Every structure is written in structure tokens, then in C-alpha cells.
Amino acid sequence: GLLLAGTVAALAAPPLMEARTVADVVRTIGPAARERLRGRFDAARVAYPPRSLTLLALKEEKRLELWAGPDGAHREVHAYPVRAASGVPGPKLREGDLQVPEGVYRILWLNPNSSYHLSMKVDYPNAFDLRRARAERRSNLGGDIFIHGRDVSIGCIALGDPAIEELFVL
Numbered sequence: 001g002l003l004l005a006g007t008v009a010a011l012a013a014p015p016l017m018e019a020r021t022v023a024d025v026v027r028t029i030g031p032a033a034r035e036r037l038r039g040r041f042d043a044a045r046v047a048y049p050p051r052s053l054t055l056l057a058l059k060e061e062k063r064l065e066l067w068a069g070p071d072g073a074h075r076e077v078h079a080y081p082v083r084a085a086s087g088v089p090g091p092k093l094r095e096g097d098l099q100v101p102e103g104v105y106r107i108l109w110l111n112p113n114s115s116y117h118l119s120m121k122v123d124y125p126n127a128f129d130l131r132r133a134r135a136e137r138r139s140n141l142g143g144d145i146f147i148h149g150r151d152v153s154i155g156c157i158a159l160g161d162p163a164i165e166e167l168f169v170l
């Protein structure tokens with residue numbers, strides 16, 4: 001699986017041909033997404049907004065779980081169905097293999113101008129991936145791995161638009 005962990009913080013994508021900003025998106029979709037999130041957090045008996053959260057992507061189960069809570073005491077808040085993810089169980093080894101990476105990753109930034117509605121950039125390849133590739137004499141590991149909206153994927157995790165809106169606001 002793919003375990004994504006991080007601290008809740010204000011993240012923004014690198015500057016692009018700016019159609020909209022993270023703040024624009026949060027202002028527009030934030031109220032409805034926060035209302036849905038509050039209900040999910042209340043049902044899980046976890047404080048909202050959380051201080052930290054973990055996303056756990058399960059390839060074979062085609063599910064992305066949202067875990068949150070006080071440090072060391074995370075609870076599952078919600079499970080989102082993965083609408084599309086290419087590849088098969090097993091790690092991403094090289095660019096173009098259409099695999100979703102497996103490991104522990106951080107969300108680097110948020111993309112409010114994604115071709116897939118909204119997206120969150122994953123830090124693949126990270127230091128672990130690079131060390132492993134060097135040991136195995138692999139190069140050209142690929143990159144540009146995102147969690148995003150819509151229902152198509154070529155190496156990313158597609159959750160559909162309502163789900164990515166919640167995670168983007170969170």
C-alpha cells in the first residue's frame with residue numbers, strides 16, 4: 001500500500017499560470033467540504049480540524065483511508081473508494097511503468113489548477129526510493145505522482161471530485 005503521512009499545514013503549489021489559487025478553491029468549496037468533514041470527524045469521535053492526519057492507500061482494496069487524531073492515537077475517520085489507479089500490486093520501479101508507488105510519502109503541495117479538478121503532489125521518489133534504486137542499479141524512477149479528482153489515472157490515485165475536495169480543504 002501507499003502510506004501518506006503529514007502534519008496539517010497551509011501548502012500551496014508552485015506558481016503556475018494562475019487561474020485560481022488554493023485560497024480561491026478553499027473559499028469556494030470549503031464550506032460544503034468542511035460540513036461533510038465535520039460529520040465524518042464527529043462520527044469517528046475525532047476533533048476537527050485535526051492537528052495531524054494520515055492517508056493510507058490500499059491498492060488491492062481500492063480504498064484510501066483518512067486517519068486522524070491526537071499523536072499516537074489516530075482513528076479511521078473515513079474511507080474513500082479509489083475511482084482509478086493504474087498498475088498492479090508491487091512498487092513503482094521506473095518512469096512509464098504506470099505503477100502507483102508503495103511506501104511512506106508526504107504531500108508536498110496542493111494544485112488548485114489540476115487537469116484532474118484538484119490534486120495533491122506526493123513526494124515520490126523520496127530518499128528511500130532513491131537509495132533502493134541505487135542499490136538495485138535502477139534509474140529514471142519517474143515522478144509527478146498525485147492524488148487527484150476525476151476517475152482516470154496513469155500512475156496516480158484518482159478519488160473523484162467530492163473526495164479530493166474534502167482532502168484538499170483538510
